Amino acid sequence: MTDTGERKLYGEVEEQGFNNEPTEAPVEDFATDFDHLDPVWAADPYPILDDLRERCPIAHTERYGGGWLPTRHEDVAAVAYDTDHFSSRMVVMGNHRPPFELAPQGVAPPISSDPPFHHDARRLLLPAFAPRAIERLEPFTREFCHELLSKLEGKSVIDAAVEYAQHVPVRVIAQMLGFPHEDADRFREFVKNVLEGVNAPIEERFGDIQALFGYLDEQVADHQANPRDDLTSFLLDAKMGDEPLNEDHVTGTMGLLLIAGIDTTWSAIGASIWHLAGHPEDRERLVADPGLLPTAMEELLRAFAPVTMARLVKDDMEWNGCPMKRDDWVLLSFPSANRDPEEFEQADQVVIDREVNRHAAFGLGIHRCIGSHLARMEVRVGLEVWLEHFPRFSLADPSAVTWSAGQVRGPRTIPVSIDS
């Protein structure tokens, strides 16, 4: 708990870090003016990333107060591993940078934490997200997927994102955190605001974030009054060294698990169904040989990696020929690393039985996605159950598919025809 009992973060806008004005101008050239909110980028970033990798492998922008975009696997990995020069103080690139004093904890530990704080903050969460713990959630997840799809049997067109993919991770993470299932719509709104609202006027942005933290405070109060066997009560009881976690640490981690656990996995399930709907040969192979699914799933994660992270440059430096300034953003594009032909054969193709696949969809280095085992379980079960119910399906209207903008990319509407 903080000394004053008041929240340190996201109180008065003017007291909190550094803010830039929103920019509305369309992108001129992604090499010198990239924008991860650009609609062309959101619809299909791969041709842009392929072009940059050839022409200008570390792109730059003046937007959001300045930032860089390495596109080669080698450079993405180098930034991910270099916690001396790149800070995780804020991992969502936008018009707001929190105060320097926030490091090494950051707004949402441990994703926003730097060493050495990061190690212990991460360590205490790892057992809850290790394969043995996640296995226990599989029957519940499978049952929920069946429940969703049983209700859709008999329909000729289904929105695989709206009616299916988006619900799976929301229900699972609500269960893990011990939040009411009926708040699902609010969770999705929090996610959209946090991840896609990066160019909103700063007062609006702070208002959205305050709404999220206000909700988390309510959940904390409820768990303090009624402790139970879930991650929220676990965090309230947890200690680092001999000290309980401070209030911002508890709610920051809850916020992280809620936000990061939802649209990432929803994107991965959705992008996989979208690919299979458009590629009958891959879909037929998977239906005929369900044992191929774990391999296929890794390839779909490589090809359509949902998550791009961000870092902040710690001090002025020249990095690979680029004059980086203190507090410049660096977008860590795992989707681009995963499509680098230097690292992968047929990098731009989905090879459904690709056996050697050292992809970076869950990041590299000390910030490897802590929910990767959970995400893989949800994607695998989500696809298995989908294919059981609907082995034959196709895109009802390819032009009606829409994709989220920003650092987590996945389909938000996927109308599919259920074929008999």
Add this chain to the structure above:
Amino acid sequence: MKVHVDQELCQGHGRCYAVAPEVFDADEIGNGVERGDGTVAAEQESAARLAVANCPENAITIEEAS
């Protein structure tokens, strides 16, 4: 042939024990560890090599039998 997961490099992606569960196991935080002393049975060698080739952190070393 023997395998060894370097715990300094392993970040717990879990690819090794997914690809070659007879050769690797998960510890309580999800990091990969070789089973036993890391000796790989002949029929598990190709699975072990595939696991090594799928480790995103390049954290696994192979010691070939001489």
